[in-house]
Structures are given as C-alpha cells and as structure tokens.
Amino acid sequence: MLISSRFRTCSWEALCARREGEKESPQSFLNSELFTLTYGALVTQLCKDYENDEDVNKQLDKMGYNIGVRLIEDFLARSNVGRCHDFRETADVIAKIAFKMYLGITPSITNWSPGGDEFSLILENNPLVDFVELPDNHSSLIYSNLLCGVLRGALEMVSQRLLFQ
Amino acid sequence: MLISSRFRTCSWEALCARREGEKESPQSFLNSELFTLTYGALVTQLCKDYENDEDVNKQLDKMGYNIGVRLIEDFLARSNVGRCHDFRETADVIAKIAFKMYLGITPSITNWSPGGDEFSLILENNPLVDFVELPDNHSSLIYSNLLCGVLRGALEMVSQRLLFQ
Numbered sequence: 376m377l378i379s380s381r382f383r384t385c386s387w388e389a390l391c392a393r394r395e396g397e398k399e400s401p402q403s404f405l406n407s408e409l410f411t412l413t414y415g416a417l418v419t420q421l422c423k424d425y426e427n428d429e430d431v432n433k434q435l436d437k438m439g440y441n442i443g444v445r446l447i448e449d450f451l452a453r454s455n456v457g458r459c460h461d462f463r464e465t466a467d468v469i470a471k472i473a474f475k476m477y478l479g480i481t482p483s484i485t486n487w488s489p490g491g492d493e494f495s496l497i498l499e500n501n502p503l504v505d506f507v508e509l510p511d512n513h514s515s516l517i518y519s520n521l522l523c524g525v526l527r528g529a530l531e532m533v534s535q536r537l538l539f540q
Numbered sequence: 541m542l543i544s545s546r547f548r549t550c551s552w553e554a555l556c557a558r559r560e561g562e563k564e565s566p567q568s569f570l571n572s573e574l575f576t577l578t579y580g581a582l583v584t585q586l587c588k589d590y591e592n593d594e595d596v597n598k599q600l601d602k603m604g605y606n607i608g609v610r611l612i613e614d615f616l617a618r619s620n621v622g623r624c625h626d627f628r629e630t631a632d633v634i635a636k637i638a639f640k641m642y643l644g645i646t647p648s649i650t651n652w653s654p655g656g657d658e659f660s661l662i663l664e665n666n667p668l669v670d671f672v673e674l675p676d677n678h679s680s681l682i683y684s685n686l687l688c689g690v691l692r693g694a695l696e697m698v699s700q701r702l703l704f705q
Contacts, residue, residue: 405570405572405641405642405667406618406641406642408611409575409607409642409643410570410574410575410578412607412610412611413575413686416606416607417578417581417585420582421585424589438578438581442574442577442578445671446573446574446577449571449573476570476571477570477571477573477574478570479570506610525574
C-alpha cells in the first residue's frame, strides 16, 4: 500500500532548530504490532462515530495535528537535529530520522515540485496498515491520515516558534 | 502511577504453546511516544462517545480483547516461548517477555493468591500514561484498561486453541 503525504510550509528554513539544554527522557523501544492494532481500534471507532469517510479523515488529521504539536518537543529533544538549511534537508530529517524514530521505517522522498517547496513521501512498509483490510464501503477513507496531521502539527509548531524568536 | 491488572485463567497450563513452523515477520522497533499520544487520542475519543467512565472502561477492555485475540499470534511467532509448566511461569512470560516486547517495560509481579491462581502486575513505568493528566471528572476512568483487555483476549485464545487439540 502506498500513501503519499503532500504538504507545504512557508518558513521551512526555520524547521528543526536545535533545542539547547533539553533533557532527554529515557528511550523505550517496542515492537509495532500493539500500536498497529490500537491504531486500527481508533480508526474503527471513528468510522462508527462519523457518517462518512471524509469526516473520519478530518478527525484523524485533527487528532494527528494535536499529537504533532506535542511530539515535536520529544523529537527535538531526542534527535539532536540542528537547523535545516533548506527544504530538501527538512525532507530528509522527516523521512530518515522522524519516521525511523517513531514508526521504524524510512519513507522514500519523491515528486519534488519545480520550486522545491513540495514533495511526496512514499511509505512502502507502513506498519499502521499491517493486518488491515478496508471494507468496500470505505473507499474514501485515508486510513493513515493521522500521520499527515502529525506532520502538519509538528511543522507548524517549529515554524511558529522560530518566527517569534 | 501504579496500575494493577488482576485476572485469572482456568486452564493456565495450556498457555504459551509453541507454534511450530511459524514464519516470523520482520521486526520493527520504535519509540513509544507516538503510540502513547495516539492511545491518548483514542481514550479522549471514547470519553466523548460514552457518558460515563464505566462505559469507557468497558469499551477499552473490549477493544483490548479484540487486539489480544490477534496479537497472540504475533507474540507466539516472535517470542519462541514454549509451553509454560505452571501459572508462575506464565506470569513471568507475560511480564518479562510480552510487556517488554510490546511496551518496552517489565512490570513487577506481586500479590500472589494462596492458591497461586491470581496475581497482580505493577506497571511502574507505563509508557501509555506519559504526558497524561486526567481531569477531575474522570476519577473512575481506568486509563490503561486496554491492556487488561489485551491480556484477556490473548490468554483466552491460547487456552481455547489447546482445549480443542
């Protein structure tokens, strides 16, 4: 299954500022299967709660946004990533560090726009979709849409914070 | 935060039968924070959906049960655990292998009943409750109740399967 996330930031040069003096919390590593199945329970619950797939997609994005807003702190503290010099470096940080850290995978980066301000992430081994079979009546469901929300929230937080510095 | 799970099985001698010839799927290891925050989103959604904490607890247990029923296959395939000789060994497998594998922690096992058929698991570093602050109006919410359901589902599956062999 392929999933592509396409997004844009206005102030990408501000992404990934290193947080000085941040204390790292202890790391715990785990297998993804419990997370995968718990995520499935979440999507199933939303499909019961909302009448159509579009509303489920919106809710997943919203939940993801709220998660991203909080996760960025953890990411910056753990990753020791410095300020990115351009959007291509930002894409690398997202794909090779962030996705590796939280989902154990490294999506490929493709479809760069001519202006270099848009790209796609292709998740070939997305653990969220393990064991998943979507029923026919959910053809519009973007099952992993939470991830787009997470990226949106995390990116927005970093940009905002630095615009005020 | 302490969480104790107390449960009983009727046919514990049947737990943990080794699955022969099971093919292992590739392992992916990840940090727990995205899972933790996603779990928080799930509990929050259920608190919106159900009127009282008892119903949320029931729903978490039910979801966990459905997860456990599926997760046990993955666990047996990955862990190479053989048949347990008694319930104490079963407790060790749950705490030291299963929890370590899926949550990155090892709960302590306490409060054995005189008959040796009941015990408590104490989760001192439960990653599910990182970042969590429960509002005062959710004093009856058993936040991590999904885990009890997972154990219930997983244990039931193993016992059932062997009772039919």
